[in-house]
Amino acid sequence: MLDDFQPGAMALREVDGRAVAIVRWGDDLYAVSNSCPHMGGPLCQGHLGPRIGSARAGSIELDPTRPTLSCSWHGWEFDLATGSALWDDEYSVRTYPVEVAADGRVLLDTRRRRRAKAEA
Amino acid sequence: MSAAASRPAAAEYDGPIVDCDVHAEPSSPDEILPYLPSEWSLDYLRQAGRTGPAKLMRPDAAPESGGPAGSAPELVHTQLLEPLGIDRAVLSPGTLVYAPSSPNPYYAAAMARAANDWLIDRWLGDETPFYGSILVANHLPEVAAAEIRRAGQHPRMVCVVMADNALGHPWGHALFHPIYEAAAELGLPVAIQAGGFGGVNPSPTGGGPPSLDLEQGTLAVQGAMNALVTFITEGVFDHYPSLKLILLEGGVAWLPGLLWRFDASFKGARREVPWVKRLPSEYFRDHVRITTQPPEIPPGYEHIVELLAEVGAQETLMFASDYPHRSEGEPLDIAARIPAAWLPNVLRGNALATFRWPERGN
Numbered sequence: 001m002l003d004d005f006q007p008g009a010m011a012l013r014e015v016d017g018r019a020v021a022i023v024r025w026g027d028d029l030y031a032v033s034n035s036c037p038h039m040g041g042p043l044c045q046g047h048l049g050p051r052i053g054s055a056r057a058g059s060i061e062l063d064p065t066r067p068t069l070s071c072s073w074h075g076w077e078f079d080l081a082t083g084s085a086l087w088d089d090e091y092s093v094r095t096y097p098v099e100v101a102a103d104g105r106v107l108l109d110t111r112r113r114r115r116a117k118a119e120a
Numbered sequence: 121m122s123a124a125a126s127r128p129a130a131a132e133y134d135g136p137i138v139d140c141d142v143h144a145e146p147s148s149p150d151e152i153l154p155y156l157p158s159e160w161s162l163d164y165l166r167q168a169g170r171t172g173p174a175k176l177m178r179p180d181a182a183p184e185s186g187g188p189a190g191s192a193p194e195l196v197h198t199q200l201l202e203p204l205g206i207d208r209a210v211l212s213p214g215t216l217v218y219a220p221s222s223p224n225p226y227y228a229a230a231m232a233r234a235a236n237d238w239l240i241d242r243w244l245g246d247e248t249p250f251y252g253s254i255l256v257a258n259h260l261p262e263v264a265a266a267e268i269r270r271a272g273q274h275p276r277m278v279c280v281v282m283a284d285n286a287l288g289h290p291w292g293h294a295l296f297h298p299i300y301e302a303a304a305e306l307g308l309p310v311a312i313q314a315g316g317f318g319g320v321n322p323s324p325t326g327g328g329p330p331s332l333d334l335e336q337g338t339l340a341v342q343g344a345m346n347a348l349v350t351f352i353t354e355g356v357f358d359h360y361p362s363l364k365l366i367l368l369e370g371g372v373a374w375l376p377g378l379l380w381r382f383d384a385s386f387k388g389a390r391r392e393v394p395w396v397k398r399l400p401s402e403y404f405r406d407h408v409r410i411t412t413q414p415p416e417i418p419p420g421y422e423h424i425v426e427l428l429a430e431v432g433a434q435e436t437l438m439f440a441s442d443y444p445h446r447s448e449g450e451p452l453d454i455a456a457r458i459p460a461a462w463l464p465n466v467l468r469g470n471a472l473a474t475f476r477w478p479e480r481g482n
Binding site: 038052053055056058059060075076077086 | 294354355356358359386387388389390391393394395399
């Protein structure tokens with residue numbers, strides 16, 4: 001159920017035999033594989049936060065519309081919406097489409113990948 | 121100028137060569153005095169004679185008429201340019217390059233200015249193969265930037281050079297950025313010369329200043345590593361996208377390992393430096409050039425060359441003799457130890473694309 005997921009937090013669930021990290025961020029839900037594509041670190045034990053960007057050296061800007069997950073093992077960061085690693089968008093973690101049913105259940109489809117909002 | 125027929129080793133490339141690191145010395149301290157404000161004369165004369173690592177010099181490079189190695193243009197011609205077929209040599213002001221090791225920022229700045237004016241007057245005639253490096257003292261970066269804008273007006277000053285780090289921060293630190301801003305404004309690359317062990321400035325090596333010459337010579341590479349890494353991490357190339365960094369006398373064999381480690385570390389530390397937009401090794405290829413002396417590629421170590429190829433050595437290495445310094449082997453030995461296909465770039469092309477040659481303008 002949606003109320004089982006706290007805003008700004010990650011929760012680990014097993015779905016169809018897969019370990020999935022589920023994130024509630026604002027009004028959105030995200031689901032990614034719990035296994036970091038780098039060396040298999042548990043992403044659910046990593047850090048969740050807004051995307052960190054910069055227009056110039058010494059300045060840091062946060063984008064709360066782009067939730068980012070960083071692995072607790074080696075710090076690799078992933079965009080939750082696309083699964084792409086922030087240092088190279090060719091490298092990514094598996095994402096899953098997730099939605100909330102009318103009765104409040106959180107539904108996950110492990111057969112497909114999440115589509116970015118712009119593509120939906 | 122045609123390349124000399126007697127030149128060894130580089131059979132696959134017989135065109136003219138650009139030498140990116142030659143040291144020009146004053147014949148005596150008196151030669152500098154006309155360029156130095158009189159209030160600093162006594163300080164300079166006290167310092168002169170103990171700034172130079174004379175034992176590192178080729179003894180035959182000292183003219184019989186007197187003066188230290190590297191002080192006679194005619195010997196540079198007969199011992200270096202003509203035998204190797206070099207038609208352009210980038211000069212730094214010899215042991216004066218360490219004059220900014222003084223703790224006195226005003227004296228250091230005056231010495232840098234004097235060294236630049238002396239180099240222009242003594243060596244950089246219109247018809248010579250010589251080009252100059254603008255020496256700056258970095259104690260006061262805005263003063264250094266002003267000196268770049270002043271001395272950089274001379275068309276034969278083709279880069280900026282520093283050896284001593286007076287600020288005690290990594291070379292890429294924002295405190296130095298006024299220097300890099302001025303260099304980028306004038307289209308001048310910035311050369312960092314390994315060394316800078318003199319005076320009271322912080323040691324360029326980790327763990328404190330070396331006690332022995334052997335330690336100094338072996339560990340000087342750490343200064344080059346410092347410049348390469350911190351120019352990228354501290355966003356110098358993002359601030360000044362046209363800027364090139366040249367690493368002098370820091371060796372080359374360590375590049376593959378350092379860049380692999382740098383890329384690997386960056387992937388997990390991007391959030392600390394979000395202004396770094398690409399892998400560090402990509403910045404290296406686009407912005408950093410590294411000179412060949414000393415090459416650290418002994419005969420039989422072809423695997424080092426294979427690793428260097430992986431990090432783009434063909435596009436980033438530039439020939440340098442380091443004349444009149446002594447080192448293991450001959451400067452052009454490098455030509456026999458790298459692939460023949462690299463030679464046009466390493467011996468000439470990369471340098472032509474890096475320095476601000478007069479024909480390129482500002």
